[in-house]
Amino acid sequence: MKVLIAEDAMISRLMLEEWLTSWGYQPISAIDGEQAWDIISEDKANAPRLALLDWMMPNMDGIELCQKIKNTEKLPFIYVILLTSKNSKEDIVTGLDAGADDFLSKPVQPEELRSRLSVGARTLDYQQRLLELDDQKNKFLGMAAHDLRNPLTSIIGFSQLLLNTPLDESSKQEFLNIIHQVSNEMLFTLNDLLDISVIESGKFDLHVKEHDLVELIAYRIRLITLTAQQKNIQIQTELPEKLLISFDKDRIGQAIDNLVSNGIKYSPKNTIIRVQLSIEKNQVKISVFDEGVGIPLDKQHRLFGHFSKLGSKPTGGEKSTGLGLAIVKRIVEAHGGEVGIISEPQKGSCFFFTLPLKNG
Numbered sequence: 429m430k431v432l433i434a435e436d437a438m439i440s441r442l443m444l445e446e447w448l449t450s451w452g453y454q455p456i457s458a459i460d461g462e463q464a465w466d467i468i469s470e471d472k473a474n475a476p477r478l479a480l481l482d483w484m485m486p487n488m489d490g491i492e493l494c495q496k497i498k499n500t501e502k503l504p505f506i507y508v509i510l511l512t513s514k515n516s517k518e519d520i521v522t523g524l525d526a527g528a529d530d531f532l533s534k535p536v537q538p539e540e541l542r543s544r545l546s547v548g549a550r551t552l553d554y555q556q557r558l559l560e561l562d563d564q565k566n567k568f569l570g571m572a573a574h575d576l577r578n579p580l581t582s583i584i585g586f587s588q589l590l591l592n593t594p595l596d597e598s599s600k601q602e603f604l605n606i607i608h609q610v611s612n613e614m615l616f617t618l619n620d621l622l623d624i625s626v627i628e629s630g631k632f633d634l635h636v637k638e639h640d641l642v643e644l645i646a647y648r649i650r651l652i653t654l655t656a657q658q659k660n661i662q663i664q665t666e667l668p669e670k671l672l673i674s675f676d677k678d679r680i681g682q683a684i685d686n687l688v689s690n691g692i693k694y695s696p697k698n699t700i701i702r703v704q705l706s707i708e709k710n711q712v713k714i715s716v717f718d719e720g721v722g723i724p725l726d727k728q729h730r731l732f733g734h735f736s737k738l739g740s741k742p743t744g745g746e747k748s749t750g751l752g753l754a755i756v757k758r759i760v761e762a763h764g765g766e767v768g769i770i771s772e773p774q775k776g777s778c779f780f781f782t783l784p785l786k787n788g
Contacts, residue, residue, distance in 0.1 A: 429549060430476035433457045434464035434493060435511070436485045440536075444480060447538050453478075453545070461488025465496060472503050478548050480532075480541075483512035483523075491526045498527030505555055507548035511536060575755060578652065578685045579610040585654040610651065613678060634676040634762060641671045641680075641712065641783075642705065648684045649703060655689065659697045659743070663688070666704040673712060673785055679759045680783070684714065686752040687779050691718035696743050707785070711765070715780040722773040732757040732767055756781060 431453045435441040441457055448455040456476055458464035465488065468475045479497070481490035488496075494508050509530045510523050523531060529551070530544050586603045589595070595603070649663050656663050684703075691701045699719040706713045720743075723731065732753045757767045760781040771777035 429478060429552075430454045430456055431545070432464060432467060432476040432479040432481075432506075434461060434480065434485060434490065435482045436460055437482070440482075440534075444536070444541075447541065448545075451542055451545070460485045461490065461493040464488075464493055468497065468503070468506070469500075475504060475506065477504060477506055477552050478545060479506050479508045481508060481510055481528075483510055483514060491522065494523075494526040494528050505552070507551055509544055509548065575682060575686075576614050578655075578689050579614045581655055582610050582651045583607050583614075606651070613681070634679060636674050636676050636763075638672055638674050639677050641673055641675070641714075642667045642669065644677060644681055645684055645703060645705065645714065648681050649688065652685065652688055652692070656692050656701070659692065659695070661692055661695055661697065662700045664700055664702045666702065668705065671705065671707075671712065673783065675763055675783055676759075680763070683756045683759045683781060686756050687714075687716040687781070690752050690779065691716050691720070691777075694718065694720045694743060696720070708782075710785050711782045712785055713780055713782050715778050717776065717778045719776045722775050722777055723769065723771040724773055725771075728769050728771065731769060753779070 431448055433441060433444050433448070433455050435444060435457070436459055441459070445455045445457060456467060458467055461481075464479075464481070481493055483490040485493075490510055490512070494510065497503065497506050497508060507529050508527065509532055510528045511532050511534055512519070512523070513534045515533055520531065530548065532541060532544055586607050590600060590603055645667060646665070649665065653663060688701065688703065695701060695718045701719075702715075702717040704713075704715045704717065706715070753767075756779075760767050760783070764784050765782040767779075767781045769777060769779050
């Protein structure tokens with residue numbers, strides 16, 4: 429880790445450099461505040477994150493330099509330790525007001541300095557972890573928005589039919605029931621995906637019960653058929669009559685939605701998507717075949733990561749956040765299953781996931 433040393437006294441500066449080097453730090457020295465600021469501002473993104481600033485220096489003293497560091501926008505957080513022979517309460521208040529994170533009295537004792545630097549390094553590590561968590565939070569907010577798009581599309585489609593198409597009472601009731609069901613699913617998704625503690629733990633609160641997987645697949649395909657019809661894409665199924673296994677109905681429904689909608693999004697118009705359910709050994713396999721452009725083998729490992737976009741663009745101008753397949757992966761793995769892809773350029777793709785036939 430780089431450490432900036434701003435010290436005008438040559439002997440003190442050389443001593444600090446020697447200590448820091450022996451402890452595994454990378455010292456970068458300046459003879460006054462102005463030179464130290466030049467070092468920081470030359471490459472702000474890669475500026476030293478730890479700084480030892482002598483209070484009394486020519487041109488720009490440690491207090492002025494500390495204020496400049498702390499008040500400059502777009503500068504990474506720098507942990508500042510003031511080196512000073514001042515120790516009155518008024519001096520401490522002055523240093524704190526300037527933004528100093530710690531003080532070290534002169535003459536500097538090596539073991540105390542080493543301990544203060546360790547505290548600074550830990551603080552920087554905690555700060556970096558908080559930034560990463562904040563970034564992760566933003567990503568999962570995006571995931572929530574992505575995961576709500578499909579059911580919202582269904583609500584809009586069925587409500588337009590209700591508004592614009594003469595329907596008998598039976599059809600009206602069916603469409604209203606679908607809208608009500610999908611609305612409840614959207615609320616469930618919001619409540620769960622926005623629970624940051626659950627998301628960050630990498631665990632889903634699964635509600636596993638025995639359901640008919642075939643019935644669920646057929647229902648989810650019915651909801652997304654309107655979207656496919658806009659591109660004249662047919663969805664064909666190869667399903668048994670019935671298959672009762674234990675799973676979280678809402679979560680696996682999301683996984684099916686994402687795989688099928690992904691196939692629609694990246695398939696040309698006037699093509700076919702096949703949804704197949706097969707049983708292999710002790711697991712069930714749900715496969716979605718499309719007639720899209722396919723994905724090169726050397727890029728396939730990136731598909732199930734967050735925000736993965738490999739250059740392929742949706743064929744109908746649809747939006748993509750690169751989160752759909754990551755959602756599928758997390759849901760399926762929480763059930764003890766696996767996700768995968770078989771694809772060749774210009775030959776389409778098969779995205780699939782498996783679920784155990786029996787829990788445990």
